[in-house]
Amino acid sequence: MKIDIQPLDNSYSDQLIDMILNIQQKEFNVPITIEDQPDLKQIESFYTEAGGNFWGAFIDGQLVGSIALVKFDERAGAVRKMFVKKEFRGKELNIAQELLEVLILFCRENGIDAIYLGTVNILKAAIRFYERNHFVQVEKENLSVRFPLMNADNVFYSLIINQTV
Template structure:
């Protein structure tokens, strides 16, 4: 039995598992007013993430996906971090799931000459804000996002990370 948490690339074969992680966290745990219909990217990971030059990963434990993170390449060596969610029972420093996912994404960015990572989030996800800030992200105004950044209507806070060599 494998007890280590590992990251694996995800594709359209994993859409149902991805949705089963993300929607309950958004809707039930945090009462974020979002539906599957407002997130069509979850139904076609390959078109919305892979074909942009980005990717989508899962954190897996004992062959079960326990977390997700996605990257949409938006041009000019920039990308949007999307869909970073971890099941409640796998959160925290003792598991390191979120950091493992973020480091996987950052490694991919470095290998693919992506130097700027942007993300949007909602104000109720305060633990996520602290996580991003601890890991080098700086809060920015919406006006400072690149024009190609794919806005989600519910996002109220925005972050940026510049990767230096």
């Protein structure tokens, strides 16, 4: 199975909303709606024009995963919307890993030295994935005041990409 990762624009909003809400609401029972996530209808203005990006992973033209970067500071970004459809998860396809590597490469090429993320403590597999990828847990109080908090998040991580002298 060939995985094709490409930047997304507003034309993918409906596919993204469908995939993400399914995972959030049906699989993990997270009480979140599209109204809580207006960024999914404004990919270009919210992510791309602000210096970040949004990527989708496709298999045979079907959207099976996503990851996004919100640039919230001169040299810092927040990882958002990291989702892979249940039937495409796992080490065989390694979609989450490939998505994260695309995001990290983008950060290196665009002078973003550190990335941060928030997640929910019930998402054990996600937490293990971030920790395997050298993310370090951060206390909420130690996040930048500019970090875009999501109400549901209760565990936070950071990853230093480029060590600045």
